[in-house]
Amino acid sequence: MIDINLIRDNPELVKENIRKKFQDKKLGLVDEIIALDGKKRALQQEGDSRRAQRNSLAKNIGLLMREGKKEEAEKAKLLSKENNDRIAVIEAESAEAENRLKTCMMSIPNIIADDVPIGRDDSENVQGKVFLEAKEKPFEVPYHLDILESLGGIDLDAARRTSGNGFYYLLGDVARLHSAVLTYARDFMIDKGFTYCIPPFMIRSDVVSGVMSFEEMEGMMYKIEGEDLYLIGTSEHSMIGRFMGEVLNEASLPQTLTSYSPCFRKEKGAHGIEERGIYRIHQFEKQEMIVICKPEESDSWYEKLWNYTVELFVSMEIPVRQLVCCSGDLADLKYKSCDIEAWSPRQKKYFEVGSCSNLTDAQARRLGIRYKNSQTGKNEYAHTLNNTVVAPPRMLIAFLENHLQKDGSVYIPEVLRKYMGGKDKILPKK
RNA sequence: GCAGAGAUGGCGGAGUGGUCGAACGCGCACGACUCGAAAUCGUGUUACGUAGGAAUACGUACGGGGGUUCAAAUCCCUCUCUCUGCGCCA
Numbered sequence A: 001m002i003d004i005n006l007i008r009d010n011p012e013l014v015k016e017n018i019r020k021k022f023q024d025k026k027l028g029l030v031d032e033i034i035a036l037d038g039k040k041r042a043l044q045q046e047g048d049s050r051r052a053q054r055n056s057l058a059k060n061i062g063l064l065m066r067e068g069k070k071e072e073a074e075k076a077k078l079l080s081k082e083n084n085d086r087i088a089v090i091e092a093e094s095a096e097a098e099n100r101l102k103t104c105m106m107s108i109p110n111i112i113a114d115d116v117p118i119g120r121d122d123s124e125n126v127q128g129k130v131f132l133e134a135k136e137k138p139f140e141v142p143y144h145l146d147i148l149e150s151l152g153g154i155d156l157d158a159a160r161r162t163s164g165n166g167f168y169y170l171l172g173d174v175a176r177l178h179s180a181v182l183t184y185a186r187d188f189m190i191d192k193g194f195t196y197c198i199p200p201f202m203i204r205s206d207v208v209s210g211v212m213s214f215e216e217m218e219g220m221m222y223k224i225e226g227e228d229l230y231l232i233g234t235s236e237h238s239m240i241g242r243f244m245g246e247v248l249n250e251a252s253l254p255q256t257l258t259s260y261s262p263c264f265r266k267e268k269g270a271h272g273i274e275e276r277g278i279y280r281i282h283q284f285e286k287q288e289m290i291v292i293c294k295p296e297e298s299d300s301w302y303e304k305l306w307n308y309t310v311e312l313f314v315s316m317e318i319p320v321r322q323l324v325c326c327s328g329d330l331a332d333l334k335y336k337s338c339d340i341e342a343w344s345p346r347q348k349k350y351f352e353v354g355s356c357s358n359l360t361d362a363q364a365r366r367l368g369i370r371y372k373n374s375q376t377g378k379n380e381y382a383h384t385l386n387n388t389v390v391a392p393p394r395m396l397i398a399f400l401e402n403h404l405q406k407d408g409s410v411y412i413p414e415v416l417r418k419y420m421g422g423k424d425k426i427l428p429k430k
Numbered sequence B: 001g002c003a004g005a006g007a008u009g010g011c012g013g014a015g016u017g018g019u020c021g022a023a024c025g026c027g028c029a030c031g032a033c034u035c036g037a038a039a040u041c042g043u044g045u046u047a048c049g050u051a052g053g054a055a056u057a058c059g060u061a062c063g064g065g066g067g068u069u070c071a072a073a074u075c076c077c078u079c080u081c082u083c084u085g086c087g088c089c090a
Helices: A004-009 A011-020 A024-066 A070-107 A144-150 A156-162 A172-191 A205-211 A214-220 A235-241 A295-315 A362-367 A392-403
Strands: A126-131 A195-197 A255-264 A283-293 A320-324 A336-344 A349-358 A370-372 A379-381 A383-390
Touching: A004 A011, A004 A024, A011 A024, A024 A070, A126 A295, A144 A392, A172 A195, A172 A255, A172 A283, A172 A295, A172 A383, A172 A392, A205 A214, A205 A235, A205 A362, A235 A255, A235 A283, A235 A362, A235 A383, A283 A295, A283 A392, A295 A320, A295 A336, A295 A349, A295 A383, A320 A349, A336 A392, A349 A392, A362 A383
Parallel strands: A195 A255
Antiparallel strands: A126 A320, A255 A283, A283 A383, A320 A336, A336 A349, A349 A383, A370 A379
16 A cells, blocks of 8 residues: 555645556546545545534533533533534445545556566566576486385375375375475575564454455465465465564564464465466465564665575575566555576476565554654654565475486485475485 | 442542542643752643634543433443452363
């Protein structure tokens, strides 16, 4: 949600931003917001003076009662009742205007960064930097499921029986590798100065509706029957929710946190669980990083964050690239975003393994995350950023494809060996 | 899960229907005293919204939501959380 003052002062800028995102159907909302805002303010002024009247009448009635002037008090009561009827009407109108205003404000996209490439959809995203050479293998690389099976590392048949499509049993060294990647990533982020956090894996509906739109909620979130609880789709939900409605001490910023959690997703959206294997599943585990900082610091944090992910993947000897999200592909809350994509030697292309976003104050305004600015003494909205450190099931695809050897074994890079009991490779099951 | 008690400003804590945005204390800011400091004294010190250039004025908010009343921190309903005891459980 953007600052309404921006719409009051500079509606053209907001409209231009909407055009850049190819959401021209929303242009009318800007004028509607200006009208609603004016209406709301007019209603508030009348309401306020009516309420002032109610207060003074009530005060007067109290006085009259004490002086024993019962008749006069009764007369004043009637007057007050009349006034209150009018207040009720104004309040109803005002609530209606405010609701509509909020709905409109929620669909106005955040102002995007100047350097976001302009484009309609994901086909116009722009490749940024490339890290490590994306090499082709001298032999044919099998589908990741076949590699997993050759290592004795997965049982999808049983998972389908116990839980349905979109779940897996990981086994043996592959399961260990999965945990090793998470643990290594955790330590990697701790070394960068981040605070490790294990958050709640279920959150209440008010938190859910704070962090996502109703449509997103329908398509992603699993609800616990008979409880006001949802399974988190990412730890960002509970990590950001932690600061809802808070006024943070300026000295406590930046908050730099890295969190572990399982993630649960319905994946009801465009693709569904169609990809074979562990690319898109209902349950996976993820190490995440979030930053809450002062506005002037969010740009530099954004650069640092996505580079951490790159550094992590490079240390595991997996080629990656940055893919810069274009204006049309950018979610409404985002100021700027990029994906980190890993190289797939089988498909001979890159695929998404993480996503880094700077939401500036849009998410913070929606959730009421503020800090006390010591210069101005005012409470101001903080900036929020989030980024994937690593989500092992999906990154395992890149890992297996890149580190598969001709003999069917899988090479384990140096940095992971201490988490793998010293092993330098995983051998296929004969 | 059951029973009881409770949730008030940055913190502690009073207030049980009207003059309460809220006593008192702590903290914080400014000023006086002082060569300087401590102590002391004085003044100020919630947030949000609307109007205004500003001083300011008005409104809203006493865990969240709803209700009763001319009037709610105070009465009623409900939800959440905390404490105590019992129960249950890794």
